[in-house]
Amino acid sequence: MTNTRMPAPGRETVADRLLRSTAARSYDPDLDIDWTAPLVPGKGFILERRCSLYGTTLWERLSPEQRLELGKHEGASVASTGIWLELMLMRILAKLAYRGDPVSAHVQYALTELAEECRHTIMFGRMIEQLGTPMYGPPPRIWALGNRLPAFAYGPSMWAAILIGEEIPDRFQREQAADESIQPLMRMVNRIHILEEARHISFARAELPRSVAETSRAGLAYHRAVTARFAFIVASNLINPLVYRSVGLDPRVARAAALANPHYKATLRFGGEKIVAFLQDAGMIGLPGTPLWRRSHLLPA
Ligand SMILES: [Fe+2]
Numbered sequence: 001m002t003n004t005r006m007p008a009p010g011r012e013t014v015a016d017r018l019l020r021s022t023a024a025r026s027y028d029p030d031l032d033i034d035w036t037a038p039l040v041p042g043k044g045f046i047l048e049r050r051c052s053l054y055g056t057t058l059w060e061r062l063s064p065e066q067r068l069e070l071g072k073h074e075g076a077s078v079a080s081t082g083i084w085l086e087l088m089l090m091r092i093l094a095k096l097a098y099r100g101d102p103v104s105a106h107v108q109y110a111l112t113e114l115a116e117e118c119r120h121t122i123m124f125g126r127m128i129e130q131l132g133t134p135m136y137g138p139p140p141r142i143w144a145l146g147n148r149l150p151a152f153a154y155g156p157s158m159w160a161a162i163l164i165g166e167e168i169p170d171r172f173q174r175e176q177a178a179d180e181s182i183q184p185l186m187r188m189v190n191r192i193h194i195l196e197e198a199r200h201i202s203f204a205r206a207e208l209p210r211s212v213a214e215t216s217r218a219g220l221a222y223h224r225a226v227t228a229r230f231a232f233i234v235a236s237n238l239i240n241p242l243v244y245r246s247v248g249l250d251p252r253v254a255r256a257a258a259l260a261n262p263h264y265k266a267t268l269r270f271g272g273e274k275i276v277a278f279l280q281d282a283g284m285i286g287l288p289g290t291p292l293w294r295r296s297h298l299l300p301a
């Protein structure tokens with residue numbers, strides 16, 4: 001299940017490299033983003049084709065202004081789910097540090113990542129404040145579940161969950177950071193996040209195969225089930241249905257239209273493409289989790 005072509009670099013080697021990369025390049029969103037700059041009229045908040053209703057009859061009925069407005073609320077919704085994920089991740093990283101050796105590069109990098117996630121959470125919070133939308137977040141039931149998860153998270157499903165939370169938003173951020181039709185604020189937030197998340201993703205990607213190798217067959221089935229459940233929850237909660245109210249649509253009707261929308265399903269597949277391939281390679285996608293993975297629309301068609 002692990003990559004046998006080349007020996008995987010050791011835990012301390014990976015953490016050392018990531019610590020050096022952090023020292024060479026990282027951001028302070030407080031200083032590196034011009035928070036006083038106004039939003040640019042007419043520029044988008046997400047790519048139109050990534051809007052959950054893009055291509056539907058409901059979309060056709062929206063004016064260009066309404067499409068921009070919905071994109072703003074969907075962008076804020078994804079960022080608020082990002083905040084939820086980062087709040088959980090910070091607690092997982094604090095748990096790793098508490099149990100580990102603070103003299104090791106591994107724990108020092110976990111703490112470095114925690115500090116970056118802390119700044120990201122504030123950055124996303126300020127961005128949502130700037131957009132003037134509600135702080136949507138997942139529904140209360142899911143928010144409450146997230147409060148309990150870090151205490152129980154361990155092993156392969158913990159690393160897989162971290163990667164699902166980091167790699168899906170990363171796909172969308174990379175796409176829009178490169179697009180000049182998008183608001184400069186969103187693009188700068190994306191650029192900061194992409195650079196720092198690349199290190200976080202390397203950290204978790206190095207840990208997952210080690211963790212899988214230490215897990216029994218029965219244990220792996222458990223971790224596959226937990227991972228599939230987590231992937232389904234993340235994919236289902238990127239867009240809070242309340243966003244549709246911003247353009248006068250009934251959340252239930254619009255949510256149903258989004259879930260049936262082939263463009264939105266393709267968007268979810270695009271979001272899942274890299275992490276799904278990695279998890280499949282690591283043996284983390286399979287029974288008993290496969291049906292939930294299918295329902296999440298993250299698997300290739
Ligand atoms: Fe982050």
Ligand SMILES: [Fe+2]
Binds near residue numbers: 117197201
């Ligand atoms: Fe991260």
